[in-house]
Amino acid sequence: MELCEQSAFVLHQMLVSKEISCREILLSLLNRIHSRDLNAYITLFEEEALKEAERVDQQIKRGEDLSPWTGIPLAVKDNICIQGKPTTCGSKILTSFQPPYDASVISKLKEKDCLFIGKTNMDEFAMGSSNENSHYHPVRNPWDPTRVPGGSSGGSVAAVASGQAIWALGSDTGGSIRQPASFCGVVGLKPTYGRVSRYGLVAFASSLDQIGPIARTVQDCALLLEAIAGYDSLDSTSLDRPVPLYSTNLKREMQGMKMGIPREFFGEGLDSKVEERIRFAIHQLEEAGVEPLEISLPHTEYAIATYYLIATAEASSNLARYDGVRYGYRTKSFRDLYEMQSKTRQEGFGDEVKRRIMLGTYALSAGYYEAYYGRAQKARTLIRRDFDQAFEKVDFILTPTAPTQAFKIGEKIEDPLQMYLSDIYTVSPSLAGVPALSLPLDIPKDGLPIGLQFIGKTLEEEKLLQIAFACEEMKILDNSISS
Amino acid sequence: MEIITEEEVRHVARLARLALSEEEVKKFQRQLEKILEYVAKLRELNLEGVEPTTHVIPVVNRLREDRGKESLSKEEALSNAPNTEKGHFRVPKVIE
């Protein structure tokens, strides 16, 4: 196995035992990146990463203690700010923008000597489920380059799935970590809203956005979450609760646990091949002593409508700051301020972003607030209640992550509503603010991964990771890599 | 009857400062119409007495002390700007 295909956990052991150098890990990754063009990265920090690796290797030589994160190369979605590095959000409007600040998760990882390899491609402003909405061109699915990797964290996920990164940070608003994780066959976790600081994550929909870990193993996923979770005084919505040692508390007795199978997630629109694999996984968990319970999340059918109204309304406001005054792109010719702003935004934003700004602006505009945004906020309450009630009866909820496997590039781009509907299984947990994790199942004969979603109670990431870890041990899932 | 007219699309585009082309106005009218038709399903719900969710977390009163933090240098503040002059951000005149 090449170094770039190893887990962070194993690489750490190898570094500690001086079996390998940090430079070797990095070179292995760079080799993979340059030999296989998936368009996963927007910016690579090649030289700087090599210097950083050199520094880590000196540390090792001096016999200094290494943290489990030291020197393990990490890819960062390009909507998370790293000081002095371009942050494009996959948009033309942020051309040449370099934040003079670190996102709080980046500060935390810098303290742990993590090594940043580059910024990954994404749907513009994290709006999309296919990564086709990037100003820097689509990312390709490593399992089939004619297919999408999913979105919006498509670059991060494709990099991890193909050995172009050991692990990565993504962001998830309505499924942007989990859906691509499902399409590319990696482990992706959306934490509880507030578990990870949003400071320095370029906002899409503030009441839904969360940064989360993407990795090839459950343990790596747990380790990365451990590094980024926790209270941050810079984010008023971050939760002031202790962070468990996720990566060391992975073992758990499965016998007697109750899993909820929501009937609304197994209806129309679910691809039969996907359903078959999910049913088989349920069967395997049952064999391991987990008790399945059919449950209902009755407001599921309203989740997409609710989500798209709330997310676009917040986005229309969050994206108002891109006006060509203080940073980013500015149109070349204009007569006055109004024209400068309108043309800058017209030229700087892509189609999907404009569509969502339009929808969100409309939903908040005079006379329509109650009918759209107000109603959606109330519907969100009902969706949250569904989960509260379900968790009175079960320990966790099991669903497919996405209704289908990865679709073809261009297949849904002409029909935005169809694209929105493919987020059907991921938006409900986002609206409820609860944690959810996508696990890669055995890859079927067609070679396209399928993801299983575990949804947990607020702040029960630890339990989700334990369940996922048990699945890994039972070989329910497939950690294989597309090389 | 249409939920959203082309004229409304133009109005919303002005509100959002988007200089849409006429082609885009037509396209967005069509697409937004379809989306709004879909989200209208929320009208089926009885939402009487249901509190809106603004935050999913039960946190209140996140306050900071009135203590100073270092500001950016002028150079840092202006470093990303498309047009600056004399330590200011320069913008075109407000109304033609």
Add this chain to the structure above:
Amino acid sequence: MDFEVMIGVEVHAQLLTKTKIFCGCSTNFGRNPNTQVCPICLGMPGVLPVLNQEAVELAIRAALALHCKILRRERFARKGYFYPDLPKGYQISQYEEPFAAEGILSFERNGNCKTIRIKRMNLEEDAGKLIHEEDRGSLVDFNRCGVPLLEIATEPDLTSPKDTHTFLAELRQILQYLEVSSGDMEKGHLRCEPNISLKKPGQSEWGTRTELKNLNSLKGVEKGLLFEIRRQKRLLESGQPIRQETLLWDEKREIALPMRVKEEAGDYRYFPEPDLVPLVIDEEWIERVKRSLPELPDDRKKRFVETYKIREQDAQTLTLTRRLADYFEEVVKIHSDFTLAANWIITEVLGILHEKNLSIGDLSVTPARLAGLFHLIQDETISKKMAKEIFVKMVESGKQADEIVRVQGGQIRDEAEVERIIEEVLKGNSEEKVRYQSGEVKLMGYFIGQVMKRTDGKANPRMVNEILRKMLEGNPQKSGVQKK
């Protein structure tokens, strides 16, 4: 034609915090442009606001002083509009849930007490500063951006530019007194945007309301309002419509011109700010702020009733403004007839202020001098009636009471002198004397009147009464009285 005038104001007061409302940048002014800015107040991508506790405390103070109801649980809202001085494309303010509401501010002008209702009070952030350059566009400085503002909106209870002036002066004084705001209008630390509408007497409908902006001083507010009232009058008199619009006051030219706006302006797309959690202000917090406050007018009123045993209604009047209440307390520190002091200040002092169109601060009669006048009443050097005249002279001449009394003379309290005058009066009215002695006792008033007339009202009334009675009721011997 005389029109009725209805004015409401929206005031923005910068709060005296050390740092901005949502970031740690300093609020000191006069620094070089764009040197007190950070990613948060510049609205850079991905940054988040965190509320400054001190801004909340100062707002609670102001709300308490203006008798507002403070909302126990409130949220912030985003007010969306595009302008280059507004970095995020929205201003964080309060909308559906204001910080506080339904307060009052009472003030006294010309001796009349007025109560203006406060509609609501919001915490919000200030925008940056645009420097317009002819034809070349504008320069933007964000140093001021994010400074905490308290927005105070009144009901349209003001009826004249003068009223508005006094109201603002009073409000400014309270804010300064509580150390909530520097209140400096010239520096823009206190900004006032009045709205005005007119009505012909007898008509029930008010005319269209206009708004005035860019008023940089109390004088400016008054001038701007006078200008706008004249403008509206002319339009109404000539039957032309008044447009609902905002006018900008040009201080140099002393005219107000309509602001040009885009058609979609006003659609602010408010929605709850998702980046800030709710603010919960409990009783304990309010109590803590209350304890740190200088005495509020209401508490002062209660204390006046208890300590000085004056009527509640009088205490109410005396505490309507801090300056009037201070004046009263200064007086009673020196002179201990509290009731006399209260009555005097309410009737005589407020009366003369009203008559002369003055405020208590303009009054030349200091509390010590007024107390001096009361001493003269108490030791019967002068009568209450004389005191009133002397007080007017004090106000007009700026002299002290005893100086005036020395020149014009005090009461006649020498019994021999009084007796001599009474004898003269009885001599000249022997017929009335006989009628009195035969039972027509109501003539007593007549005799007193005659004595007072002869003495210019300076005779001590008690003494006159006593001696008259004795001389009329069959004891004409002088000795009895004289030797007492």
